[in-house]
Every structure is written in structure tokens, then in C-alpha cells.
Amino acid sequence: MDNIQLLIETPPFALQLVIEGVLLGGIFALAAYGMALVWGVMNIINIVQGEWVMLGGFIAFALAQWGGVPSLFGIPVAAAALFAIGWLAYHTIIFRIVDRDLFTSILATFGLSILFQQLMNQIFGADVRTLESGLGSWYFFNSMVSISQTKVLGFVLAGVIAVVLTIFMRSSRMGQAIRATAQNARAARILGIDTDRVYAFTYGLNAAVCGAAGAIVVMAFTIHPYQGLIYTVRSFTIVVIAGLGNLPGVIASAFGLGIAEQYAGFTLGAEFQNAFVFLLLVVILVARNLKLQRRREVLR
Amino acid sequence: MSAAQLATAAGPKARVAGGYTALLIVSLLAPLVFPAYVTQFAFLWVLVVIALCWNVMGGEMGYNSFGNIVFFGVGMYATSVVQVGLYGDVGAYTAAKGGLALDLTVTQYFVGLGVGMFAGALLAVALAGILGLGMLGLRGHYFAIGTLGLGIAAAELAAGWDWIGAGSGMVPPNYPDAAGIDRTTVFYYLAFILAVATFFTLKRLRRGRFGLAINAIRDDEDKAEAMGLHTTRYKTVAWCVSAFFTAFAGGIVGNIVGFIDPRTVAFAGVTYGVWMVLMTVLGGKGTLWGPVVGAAVFHVTQELFWTYLLGWQRVALGLLIVLIVVFFPKGIVGYIRDKWPEKFGYTVDESATGAAADPAQQGGTR
Numbered sequence: 001m002d003n004i005q006l007l008i009e010t011p012p013f014a015l016q017l018v019i020e021g022v023l024l025g026g027i028f029a030l031a032a033y034g035m036a037l038v039w040g041v042m043n044i045i046n047i048v049q050g051e052w053v054m055l056g057g058f059i060a061f062a063l064a065q066w067g068g069v070p071s072l073f074g075i076p077v078a079a080a081a082l083f084a085i086g087w088l089a090y091h092t093i094i095f096r097i098v099d100r101d102l103f104t105s106i107l108a109t110f111g112l113s114i115l116f117q118q119l120m121n122q123i124f125g126a127d128v129r130t131l132e133s134g135l136g137s138w139y140f141f142n143s144m145v146s147i148s149q150t151k152v153l154g155f156v157l158a159g160v161i162a163v164v165l166t167i168f169m170r171s172s173r174m175g176q177a178i179r180a181t182a183q184n185a186r187a188a189r190i191l192g193i194d195t196d197r198v199y200a201f202t203y204g205l206n207a208a209v210c211g212a213a214g215a216i217v218v219m220a221f222t223i224h225p226y227q228g229l230i231y232t233v234r235s236f237t238i239v240v241i242a243g244l245g246n247l248p249g250v251i252a253s254a255f256g257l258g259i260a261e262q263y264a265g266f267t268l269g270a271e272f273q274n275a276f277v278f279l280l281l282v283v284i285l286v287a288r289n290l291k292l293q294r295r296r297e298v299l300r
Numbered sequence: 301m302s303a304a305q306l307a308t309a310a311g312p313k314a315r316v317a318g319g320y321t322a323l324l325i326v327s328l329l330a331p332l333v334f335p336a337y338v339t340q341f342a343f344l345w346v347l348v349v350i351a352l353c354w355n356v357m358g359g360e361m362g363y364n365s366f367g368n369i370v371f372f373g374v375g376m377y378a379t380s381v382v383q384v385g386l387y388g389d390v391g392a393y394t395a396a397k398g399g400l401a402l403d404l405t406v407t408q409y410f411v412g413l414g415v416g417m418f419a420g421a422l423l424a425v426a427l428a429g430i431l432g433l434g435m436l437g438l439r440g441h442y443f444a445i446g447t448l449g450l451g452i453a454a455a456e457l458a459a460g461w462d463w464i465g466a467g468s469g470m471v472p473p474n475y476p477d478a479a480g481i482d483r484t485t486v487f488y489y490l491a492f493i494l495a496v497a498t499f500f501t502l503k504r505l506r507r508g509r510f511g512l513a514i515n516a517i518r519d520d521e522d523k524a525e526a527m528g529l530h531t532t533r534y535k536t537v538a539w540c541v542s543a544f545f546t547a548f549a550g551g552i553v554g555n556i557v558g559f560i561d562p563r564t565v566a567f568a569g570v571t572y573g574v575w576m577v578l579m580t581v582l583g584g585k586g587t588l589w590g591p592v593v594g595a596a597v598f599h600v601t602q603e604l605f606w607t608y609l610l611g612w613q614r615v616a617l618g619l620l621i622v623l624i625v626v627f628f629p630k631g632i633v634g635y636i637r638d639k640w641p642e643k644f645g646y647t648v649d650e651s652a653t654g655a656a657a658d659p660a661q662q663g664g665t666r
Contacts, residue, residue, distance in 0.1 A: 045445065102441055106445075111625060114574065114614065115621075117570075118570075118612075118618055119615050119618075122615060272457070274452070278449040278453035281445070282434075285445075286434035286438070289437045
């Protein structure tokens with residue numbers, strides 16, 4: 001409770017939390033956008049989402065730490081590698097579960113999530129990793145507010161990726177095919193779209209976006225093998241709040257979630273920040289359900 | 301053919317009774333014959349219990365609860381808190397981080413254990429009732445992921461709660477040396493009794509109206525509701541039953557392991573939490589014997605082979621889940637049932653078409 005007092009008495013602290021939250025939210029928005037894409041196009045809740053972020057982070061980390069390349073270079077490499085992994089995952093596992101019931105798709109992607117989480121734990125160990133960017137911080141209000149330049153850089157890069165992605169979805173042939181398949185897969189198939197290829201590409205694209213996000217995370221924040229699930233849950237929460245195919249909504253709720261997490265971490269203590277994220281998911285799901293019930297409409 | 305005729309001559313009832321008696325004798329004698337493996341056998345019964353309980357939700361009712369681990373952990377913590385709290389100060393005990401040993405007499409220990417396990421189970425039932433109010437209104441993906449969130453949230457909350465030891469966990473009280481019977485043997489028989497009680501309770505429940513109702517909810521919840529079933533009531537009861545026995549299993553595991561870590565023992569999503577789902581799917585979800593068979597097969601495989609994997613067993617676990625769910629979703633018992641439906645009491649009508657012989661169309665999943 002002392003911390004709440006502190007927030008009220010010194011507004012710069014509150015400002016600091018908001019800024020940190022928005023910078024964090026940029027990453028969440030990327031992962032959530034990918035989840036909404038796969039959910040909308042293939043009707044799969046991709047539990048392995050967070051693991052793609054984590055894998056991207058570890059690829060960028062390994063490149064910079066052992067390959068000696070600049071850490072910014074890790075972003076395209078991680079994206080490309082994750083595209084390949086996602087494409088492979090589609091052609092080995094995911095294509096078998098696209099038309100199956102929801103239990104199968106959730107449990108199969110959950111199995112993949114455990115697989116990659118434990119694989120990275122075996123290879124890299126459970127330590128928390130980060131890349132030193134060598135950039136400093138900007139200070140405002142008598143050093144009461146500090147903004148890490150790396151985080152700002154990561155935020156800008158996330159924005160660039162989002163813009164490129166939007167243009168791609170709007171104007172490229174594949175982007176149009178993806179949107180057509182999302183609207184009506186059967187009609188798309190009749191009109192000559194190879195939906196299997198579209199699914200494979202969508203799944204790979206999602207993994208690539210997450211991989212790029214992960215490469216940003218390892219520069220601006222930290223990664224470790226067990227953080228995948230929390231990114232999945234964050235993405236799911238954001239998509240549930242924003243709805244499918246609503247990019248401005250995804251961005252707004254990602255910022256909201258980032259800010260809410262920062263405030264929760266500050267007021268409840270850092271040890272309860274993760275618990276807050278998971279409980280928030282439960283609260284939002286239940287609240288949403290109650291709202292739907294009150295309107296007495298058919299669910300889904 | 302002659303064996304089958306003999307069995308038919310003896311009557312199916314006698315055969316079933318004989319089967320149960322044989323299982324009972326083997327189970328009762330197992331700790332005496334193989335004293336070195338008592339702990340493993342005890343774990344087998346615990347796994348059977350949690351798989352059976354998960355099957356009530358995921359298999360029979362179609363509600364894929366990834367949050368049953370919450371009740372497991374709650375049962376575990378509650379049992380130990382009561383065991384300590386009856387004879388000492390819980391806060392001081394956990395603050396000492398294992399440095400403060402409670403010297404309990406035999407009676408004190410067993411009274412504490414019994415009261416603790418029942419308290420844990422009742423707490424879990426209450427929790428299932430309260431959580432059920434909100435959670436069981438969710439459908440499909442939303443329920444699955446919501447319960448997944450609950451499981452992890454519980455682990456994080458327990459890891460932040462100082463009174464029960466926070467991140468450094470809690471140690472159940474020491475087993476009294478004067479008891480005259482080996483500690484692992486006691487917990488083996490406790491686990492066995494629990495497994496038997498769970499199995500027959502669930503067997504009885506699925507025979508009656510309750511079983512039909514939750515199967516109807518799985519098949520089409522809206523229709524079941526339109527037919528006048530109080531679906532919310534049935535769903536809540538099912539979750540409470542599931543929670544009740546899972547909490548007992550948790551209480552036993554806490555005492556066998558002897559150390560309660562919030563993330564890797566109590567609310568262990570990556571081990572028990574996933575195992576209960578995997579074992580049920582492996583054995584055949586929605587069947588009575590599926591979880592039992594699945595738990596046995598999984599546990600034996602794990603004990604025999606996984607020591608050779610040297611830390612890669614959790615990677616193998618992930619792979620196993622994917623393989624079983626994608627390629628073998630019916631499970632062992634489900635596969636056998638489809639292969640030999642007459643052994644399961646389905647009358648296969650030879651004159652009818654192949655579709656009518658499908659057991660799913662004749663009697664659901666019984």
C-alpha cells in the first residue's frame with residue numbers, strides 16, 4: 001500500500017510505469033497479432049505462440065553471443081528461422097489438426113509448447129538471458145523518469161514490423177489469399193486458392209512475427225525457457241479483449257495490458273506480477289461470458 | 301474360442317468378480333513381494349486417481365480442464381498446513397525453512413494426516429464450487445485456457461505467500477519412527493484405498509443419471525439444456541467430485557515426496573498437470589478403465605525407460621503428447637472397444653449396415 005501512496009505523491013513514477021507499459025505492450029501486440037491471425041484463419045488456438053517468441057529470442061541470443069554478429073542482425077535471422085520452423089511444424093503436425101476438434105488442437109499445440117520449452121531448457125539452461133546493447137538511457141524530471149534507449153529502439157522496430165505486416169496483408173497476393181481464406185475457406189478453395197499452402201504460410205508467418213518479437217525481447221528485456229506460456233496467455237487475453245481481425249484494438253489492448261502489468265508489479269510486488277497476468281485472463285474471460293449471457297445471445 | 305466359451309459358461313458376473321479379486325490380491329501383496337518398489341506403486345495409484353478425476357471433466361463431460369492441478373496443490377498444501385497447524389504454529393514452522401522439526405507422536409501424526417486430508421478435500425470442493433460459478437459458464441477454448449491460467453496463477457500465488465513458505469516451499473511433518481510400520485507402506489495402502497474408492501464412486505456415478513447427464517453435456521450442451529437438464533448444476537457437481545479425490549491424491553503425494561515446492565510439486569503444471577491429461581488420452585478418454593490403463597502404461601514406461609533419457613524426459617513428454625493426441629486420440633481402451641465391441645456389451649447386429657455396428661451410435665461411450 002505504501003507503493004500506491006508513492007504513486008499518488010510523485011506523478012513521475014506513475015508516468016514511468018505508463019511509459020514502460022507501452023514499450024512492453026508493443027511486443028505483446030506483435031505476438032497477439034500473430035495469434036489472432038492463426039485463430040482467424042485456421043481456427044486454432046496456438047498455445048505454442050509464446051514458445052515461438054522464446055525461440056526467436058534464443059536464436060538471436062546465440063547468434064550475438066557466439067556468432068559475434070550485431071544483435072540487430074538477429075531480428076531478420078530469427079524471423080527467417082522461425083518461419084522455417086513454423087512451416088515445418090505445419091507440415092508435420094498442424095495440418096493434421098486443422099480440421100479436428102478443439103481438444104486435439106489445444107492439446108497438440110500444448111504438447112509442442114512443452115516440447116520446445118524443455119528443449120531450450122536442455123540446450124541453454126534455465127538461466128535468464130539478455131543481450132547488452134551498449135545503449136544508455138534518457139533521464140527526465142530530475143532522473144525520476146528513465147527511459148531505456150534499447151526499449152525505445154525495440155518499440156520502434158516492433159512498429160516497423162507491424163507496418164510492413166499490414167502492407168503485406170493489404171496488398172500482396174498471399175496477404176489477400178490469407179484474408180480470403182479467413183473469410184470463407186471453402187469459397188476460397190473453389191476460387192482456386194490452395195488453402196493448404198495458405199495455412200502453411202500463415203502458420204509460418206505467425207511464427208516469424210513472434211520470432212522477430214523474441215529477438216527484440218532479448219535485446220530490450222530478458223528471456224528464459226519457461227516464459228513462453230505467459231506470452232501465450234498475454235496474447236490470448238489481448239485477442240479476447242480486442243476480437244479477431246481488429247488491429248487497432250489489438251494495439252490498444254496490448255498497451256493497456258502492458259501498463260496494467262507494470263502497475264500490478266509495482267503495487268502488489270514483482271512476485272505477484274505473473275499471477276496478476278494469469279488471474280486477469282480468468283477475470284476477463286468470466287466477465288466477458290457474463291456480459292454475453294446478459295445479452296441473451298447465442299455464444300460464439 | 302474354448303476360453304471364451306468357458307468364460308461365458310462361468311457367467312460374466314463371476315468373471316468380473318474374479319478379475320476384481322485377482323487385482324485386489326495383487327495390489328494388497330505388491331508391497332510385501334516387491335518392498336523396493338513400494339513408492340513407485342504408491343505413485344501408480346495416485347496417478348490412477350488423478351487420471352480418473354480428469355476423465356470426469358475432460359473425458360465424460362467434454363470440459364478440458366487444465367486446472368485440475370489447482371485442487372491437487374490445494375489438497376497438498378491444506379493437508380500439510382493442518383498437519384502442522386494442529387500441533388504448532390504454521391508461520392513459525394515455514395519461516396524456519398525445515399529447521400524447526402515437529403516431533404509428533406504416532407496418534408498425533410495420523411490424526412493430523414486424516415484431518416488434514418479431509419480438510420484439504422473439502423477446501424478443494426468449496427474452491428471448485430466457487431470457481432465453477434464463473435469458470436463453468438465458459439465453453440470450449442475459453443474454458444481450457446482459462447483453467448490453464450488458473451493453474452499457473454495458483455502456483456504463482458502460492459510461491460508468493462509467506463505463511464505457507466512462499467517460493468522455498470514447505471516440508472510436511474516428519475513421520476514418527478515409533479509407528480512400527482514403514483512410512484512408504486502406509487502411504488501405499490492409503491493411495492490404494494483412495495484409488496479403489498475413486499474408481500467405484502465414479503463407476504457408480506457414471507451408471508446413473510449423473511453419468512448420462514454429463515455425457516449429454518459433452519455431446520451437445522445446448523440441447524441438453526433445452527431438454528431441461530440443469531447443466532450448470534451437473535457441471536459444478538462433476539468438478540467438485542473431480543476436485544474431492546484429486547485433493548486427496550495431492551495430500552498423499554505431499555507426504556510421500558516430503559517436500560512441497562509450489563511450482564514443481566504442488567501446482568506442477570508440467571508434470572502431474574499434464575500427466576493426468578496424457579494418461580487419460582493414452583488410455584482412452586470417456587471410458588471407465590481408460591484412465592487406469594493409461595496411468596499404468598504411462599507410469600511403467602516412465603519408470604522403465606525415462607531414467608535413460610537423462611533429463612530429456614520432459615522433451616520426450618512433449619513429443620509423446622503431440623504423437624498420442626494426433627495419431628492415437630482414441631486411446632488404448634477406445635481402440636479395443638472399436639475393435640471388439642461385443643466384449644463391451646454392445647450387440648453387433650450382423651444384418652445391419654456397418655454404420656449401425658459403430659458402438660458410438662448404439663450406446664454412446666459406455
